[in-house]
Amino acid sequence: NNHKSDSRGALIVLEGLDRSGKTSQSSRLLSYLEGLGHSVESWRFPDRNTGVGQMISSYLANESQLDDHTIHLLFSANRWEKRSLMETKLRSGTTLIVDRYSFSGVAFSSAKGLDIEWCKAPEIGLLAPDLVLYLDIPPEKAAERGGYGGERYEQLEFQRKVAHSYQILRDGSWKTVNAWLPFDDVEKQLREMVLDSVTTCQKGKSLSKLWS
Template sequence: EDRRVEPRGALVVLEGLDRSGKSSQSSRLVSYLEGSGISAELWRFPDRTTNVGQMISSYLTNMSQLDDHTIHLLFSANRWEKRSLMETKLKAGTTLIVDRYSYSGVAFSSSKGLDIEWCKAPEVGLFAPDAVIFLDISPEKAAERGGYGGERYEKLEFQRKVAESYKALHDASWKIVDACQSMEDVEKQLQDIVLDSVMECQKGKPLSHLWS
């Protein structure tokens, strides 16, 4: 067995309902890490800049209609097309803070009634995150924050189903953070979680694959 220890960047995923604060907290985290001399990048899925991402964006903005299975596979393809770059960055020592990942893929699609195992299958072989942080907020509280942008899934009724799907999906390794605290309190907790993860990966924690 190969036991060489290679330092690498950490793969950290933020998950949660729409308006849970993922995007703000992700960018704050990246600034914090960079300010601490840790190489870091902000990633998000869907990555709407690719060809696949543009099809996804058009679906989310109701400019196009797609079968539920088809859009599910496009979301997955959008992660697969970034996999080799992800590997390169992690191995070069860059920590990736990722706003949504495979868990959104499974939670949102299974909320439409697709079988959960079917939803997980195309994610097998993608890199497993070193930490999954769940920004916990009730669908009602999230809706009160306003600013649902009118995209396809941004409706209270559907977000309630997504909340249930996340519950069915999460495991003991997830870090659940109360997203109703002040921005600063949430930020501090995230910083601690991410620093732990960065340290482990610097010590050579091996990269693993979904689902694990």
């Protein structure tokens, strides 16, 4: 039956500043969808488990130095090395909740001053998310949460620039939620949007590519 073979999982991306709560909300949404009987996995970028991911991880920990363009391309390559598995999972009916994606790549590198169109170019052709959830929090409020660790980028001044880049990148299709509310209230805002997207994809919405 045609309709059934077109049914697929949803590609749902969480974006936001450091400490906006993406990791916490990813795991809550995973449990929520599992509880409803959906096939779902939680992913994150950078995926530090691959060879490229290990280079990124050591860069973020300030254990290695790389040119801004080079690290940008590594973040992108890290998504490309997961692209085909991503498509396989989605087509087999598994929904993916992804903590950071191409938008982080562009927001962080353009916050350093790289040209935004140059930043977008290597992302072209990756799978386009069905839903982008932006966890909106003022940089100052995010900084108050448990304090920043020692990783590169975890500084208030830089996070302000990233927030500005996200502003430029955001289009009308993104769903913005107030992320400085308590955990349960943030989750409540997300649940309905996520369920909506899962249902639409089950009905056979076609997969598309960035940036279109």
